[in-house]
Amino acid sequence: MSKIAEVKVLVETGKSKKVAAAVQEALDAGEKAQDILDAMIASMGVVGDKFSSGEIFVPEMLIAAKAMSKGVEVLKPVMSGDVSNSLGTCIIGTVAGDLHDIGKNLVTMMIESAGFDMVDLGVDVPAVRFVEAVKENDNVVLVACSGLLTTTMPALKEAVQTVKAALPDMKVLVGGAPVTQAYADEIGADGYASDAGSAAVKAKELVA
Structure with missing residues (x-):
């Protein structure tokens, strides 16, 4: 071998x-x-x-x-x-009102292992914080927003739309238990991933 x-x-x-x-x-x-x-x-x-x-x-x-x-x-x-060798920087966080981080942490590790530099904002992240983080870090090519509760889906929508309004060219990836491809399309996200493995694949696709 x-x-x-x-x-x-x-x-x-x-x-x-x-x-x-x-x-x-x-x-x-x-x-x-x-x-x-x-x-x-x-x-x-x-x-x-x-x-x-x-x-x-x-x-x-x-x-x-x-x-x-x-x-x-x-x-x-x-x-x-x-x-x-880096594909760029990815900002990741769980949206406002949501304190779940296990799924986000898995996704962080998988996207990092795909070749990105990761900036993890943690949980309960206000929409505007994603925009600030993009401006504070170098070579940001992707924002990943996680929402694990049905009640925080409006916050996910707000996060995506806030990023898109401030940074129209920024790619935004969303995921989480209640999130679907249809919802991702509806709120204007560029990509959706159902789990950590597919998040890494989708992240590479979005910045290719």
């Missing part, structure tokens, strides 16, 4: 204690940092698909994401000179 293939398997199976050493071995063997990162991103894509289809659940997904982050820590110093 090649070193990169080994890294992929370790990420997919969530072997966080072994990933860092395997990534270092792959680098020592002459593999390019970007190729190793791409392999880990592909692994998290597989994990996301398994999560979407119900083969695995939140704990397994968190374990795989932790393993990936251990690998990324080894790559960061090597890749810091190469600015082109």
